[in-house]
Amino acid sequence: MESLRYKTAIVGASETTELGNIPDKTPFQLHVDASVNAIKDCGIDKKEIDGIATTMNPVALAHYLGITPKWIDNTQVGGTSFLIHVRHAAAAIASGLCDTVLVSMAESGKSRVGQSSNSNFSDSSLEGLRDSSFPGQFESIYGVYGPTTQFGLGVLRYMKETGTTHEQLASVAVAQRKWSNKVPRAMYRDLITIEDVLESRMICYPFHLLECCLVSDGGGALIITRSNRANNFAKDPVYILGTGESAETPIVSQMYDMTSSTAFKISSKKAFEESGLNQSNIDHLMIYDAFAHLPIYGLEDLGFVSRGEAGAFIEQGNTSPGGSLPMNTNGGGLSYTHTGMYGMFAIQESIRQVRGEASNQVPNVEVSFCQGVGGMFMAAASLIFTNSPPD
C-alpha cells in the first residue's frame, strides 16, 4: 500500500459560529453552520465537493447542502470518528475515488435541541443499555451511568502500578486551564490550582468535577483535497503527513490492559510510520481529554514519555504554555468545549496551530499530532499535520 504521506491537505476548517450554549439550533443546523463556515474558510465552490463523511446520515447532510457525492463514509465509533473520516477521506482521494471531501460534526450535547432522549449523554449507543448487549448484561447492572463511571475504571490500577499521584492527575486540568485562559471561545478560562481541582465536587472517585469534561453545544467541519490542488484556496494548505486508526473493545471492563490503550498504541505507531517522523519532530500535540487521565495514557501510549512518567511530565509544566511539548492548547475537553464527540475540536486546534491562527498560538509550529479516542477506549485514531510543503 502506498503511503498517504503528503497525498492530501486540509484546505478548509472551521467550527460552528457559536460554541458552548446554543439553545436554538438542532444538531443538523449546527452541521450546516459548520459546513458552510468551512466552505467559506477556503472559498471553494461547493460543486467541487464530491465526498461527504459524518456520523449523522451523510445523505441527509449532502442533500440539505445540495451536494450529490461520489463517496460517503458514515463511520461511527464515538468521538474519534472524525479523525477516522479524515484518514478514510485521504485514502479515498489518494486512490481516485473522489477529489474533495467535506467532513462534518455537530452535537447539541448541552441543550439537546430536537432530541427526545432524556439522557445526559449524547451518544446512547456507547452506554451500557438495558438490553441483551454485552455492556447491558455485564456492566449496566452494576450501576454504570455514562462515561464518568466507565472511562476511568483503570485509573486506580494505573496509579498503583506507576506511583502516579492524585495531584498529578489534577495537574492535567491545571495545565490546560493555563492554555484556555487566553482562548476567548473557551467555556472555562479562570486559572485553577491543584487544590481547586482536588476540592471540587467528587463525581466518581478518583475523578473530581474539574477532572471531567464540560458539556456543550457546537460542531466543526473540514474540507480535504488533493495536495496538488491545495494551493488554489484562500489559506495555506495543512498537509496530512500521517494517519492511523484502531479499535479495542465495546465493553470497557474487557480492555486488554486497563492501564494502557492498545488502540492508542496501534493508531499512533501507524501514523508515525506513515509520516516518517518520530516524537522529537512534534511541535504541538492534541490528546482527546474527556477525562484527566487520557492525556496521561496518551503521552505514554504514543511514546512521548516512558511508562509511569506522564503524570510528573505534566505536573512539571512540560505541556503548559512555555513547556517543551505544548499539549491541548485550546484548553481541551476539560476547559474549551466538549459536545460529546470532541475529536473534531482537537483536529480544529491542530489546524489552527499549524496555520498560526490559534487564540493561544504556540510559536513556530510546523508539525502537530492529533490523537483521538472513541467511546470508552473503544476506538482510536491519530493524524499528523504540517504546514511545510512537500519537497
Add this chain to the structure above:
Amino acid sequence: MTDKIYRKPIPIPTPESDFFWSKVAQHELWIQRCIDCSKPFFYPRMVCPLCLSQNIEWFEVSGRGSLYSYMINHRPAPGFEDDAPYAIAIVELEEGPRMMSNIVGIENTPENLILDMSLRVVFEDVAPDITIPKWCPDEN
C-alpha cells in the same frame, strides 16, 4: 430478596450467555474456556477469542478473585439512588479473566477498598428470577 420493585437494569440473556445466567440463578459462577488452547475467557462467546476454535466448554470457577481496579460513583444511575456512593469494580478472577461487579459487605470507601484485596463471589437474588453475582472481601 426484597419486596420492593427492582428498578435497576436487568440482564437479558442471549444464546451465548444463557448458560452463564442460568448458573448464576443457581448461585454458581461459570465461565468458558477453549479446549484447544486451554485459555479461559469472559464474556460468553460462541468461539474462543484467541484462536476462534468452537471447541469450547463451560467450567465453574473457584469464586475467588482480587480487586483489580474501581471507581466510586457519587452520581447514581437510575435505580441506584439508595446505594450512592457505590463502587463500580473490576474483579480479576483467580482463573485470569476480569469482570465488572459491585463490592458488598464493606462500606465502599477508598480507605476500605484496597487494590489486590482478596474477594469472593456472592449471589444476590435481587428480584424474582433475577440473581446478580457480586463480590465481598474474602477474609480467608
